[in-house]
Amino acid sequence: MGFIDEAKFYVKAGDGGKGCVSFRREKFVPKGGPNGGDGGKGGDVYLVADRNLHSLIDFRFRSHFKAESGQGGQGSDKHGRSGKDCIIRVPLGSVIRDAETGTVLVDLVNPEQSYRIAAGGKGGLGNARFATSTNRAPRKATPGRPGEELWLIIELKLLADVGLIGLPNAGKSTLLSKLSAANPKIASYPFTTLEPQLGVLHFPFTDACIIADIPGLIEGAHQGVGLGHQFLRHIERTSILLHLIDAANPGEQPLLDYRILADELAAYNEELLNRTHLIVLTKIDLIDDRQLTQVKELFATSGLKVLAISAETGTGLPELRDMLGSLLEAQRREEPHDLPG
Incomplete structure (x- = not known):
C-alpha cells in the first residue's frame, strides 16, 4: 500500500438544538408564565496534531467527520445539552486547505496543536427569552443554527530533521x-x-x-x-x-x-x-x-x-x-x- 500524503475529507459541526415553547403548569397557579429552555450548542470539529502519526492512511478508510448536534430545550427552563465535539487527530506537518478555494487554513507543526476547523451552531432560544411586559405568554421559539460544514484537503509534509x-x-x-x-x-x-x-x-x-x-x-x-x-x-x-x-x-x-x-x-x-x-x-x-x-x-x-x-x-x-x-x-x-x- 503506497504512502498517502494527500487526502480529501468532509467535516460537519453539530447543529444547535431548537428552543422550547413551554408554560408553567403548576397547581394553584392558573396562569403560569413561559418556561421554555434554550437549545444546546452544536459540537465543534477540532484538528489535533499527533506526533505518533506518520501518514494519512486513516483517511483512506474514513472521509466524513461529524460532531454531535445540541439537544432541544425543555420546559421548566431546562436548556438542552451541548453536542460532543469531534476530534480528528492528524500527523505533525499536516497542512489543511479549503477544498473549494485552495486557501491554507492551518499548518499543524507543533505536538498537540489544536485548531477548530468547524464551529458548532448556536442553540435556539426558548420562549422564556421572549417574555415582555406586554407579551407575557409568548409562543415564539427559534430553531438552532446549523453547524459549519466544508470539504478539506489535508497535505502531509514530513517533519524530519x-x-x-x-x-x-x-x-x-x-x-x-x-x-x-x-x-x-x-x-x-x-x-x-x-x-x-x-x-x-x-x-x-x-x-x-x-x-x-x-x-x-x-x-x-x-x-x-x-x-x-x-x-x-x-x-x-x-x-x-x-x-x-x-x-x-x-x-x-x-x-x-x-x-x-x-x-x-x-x-x-x-x-x-x-x-x-x-x-x-x-x-x-x-x-x-x-x-x-x-x-x-x-x-x-x-x-x-x-x-x-x-x-x-x-x-x-x-x-x-x-x-x-x-x-x-x-x-x-x-x-x-x-x-x-
Whole structure:
C-alpha cells in the first residue's frame, strides 16, 4: 500500500438544538408564565496534531467527520445539552486547505496543536427569552443554527530533521537502515522506493533526530515526472539535506547526478538551496582508492566538499554521525523553536 500524503475529507459541526415553547403548569397557579429552555450548542470539529502519526492512511478508510448536534430545550427552563465535539487527530506537518478555494487554513507543526476547523451552531432560544411586559405568554421559539460544514484537503509534509535525497539506487534505504533502527525495504529498484521511510538516529550527547528517506528523484521531477513531484514537498521542512551520490558510477556521472538533484530542488523551491547541504559519496566499497580520489577531485574542481562512506562496510559512518550531531546541536541552539518551511 503506497504512502498517502494527500487526502480529501468532509467535516460537519453539530447543529444547535431548537428552543422550547413551554408554560408553567403548576397547581394553584392558573396562569403560569413561559418556561421554555434554550437549545444546546452544536459540537465543534477540532484538528489535533499527533506526533505518533506518520501518514494519512486513516483517511483512506474514513472521509466524513461529524460532531454531535445540541439537544432541544425543555420546559421548566431546562436548556438542552451541548453536542460532543469531534476530534480528528492528524500527523505533525499536516497542512489543511479549503477544498473549494485552495486557501491554507492551518499548518499543524507543533505536538498537540489544536485548531477548530468547524464551529458548532448556536442553540435556539426558548420562549422564556421572549417574555415582555406586554407579551407575557409568548409562543415564539427559534430553531438552532446549523453547524459549519466544508470539504478539506489535508497535505502531509514530513517533519524530519535530516532528509536523504538521491537518484534511484543511490543507497538511501541502506544508509537509513545503518544509521537508525528503521527497517526499509532494500532492493535494486529499477525506478524508486514508493514511500518515504522514517528512522531515528540517536546521539550520545544531544537529542535524537528523525531521518527521512525521501523517494528517489528523477530528472524532471519538479514538473511531475515520475514520483518526484508527489514527494518533493516532504523535503520542505528538513533542516539538513544529504545528497547521496553513487560513487561507483563511471566518469563524470557522480557530478552530473549531483547537478540533477540540485537543479530539481531549485526548480521546485529555491528556498531549499538555503538549507544545510552535505554531499555524501556512497558505495565506495565498490571502487578502489584511485577511483575514489578521482571522484573527490571531480567535485573539488567545482568547489564542492564531499564525505565518502560505505553503508555496507561502515566506512565513514562514524564521521557522518558526528557531523550530523554537531550540525543539529548548533541549529537547535540558534533556532530552538523554528521549523523550516
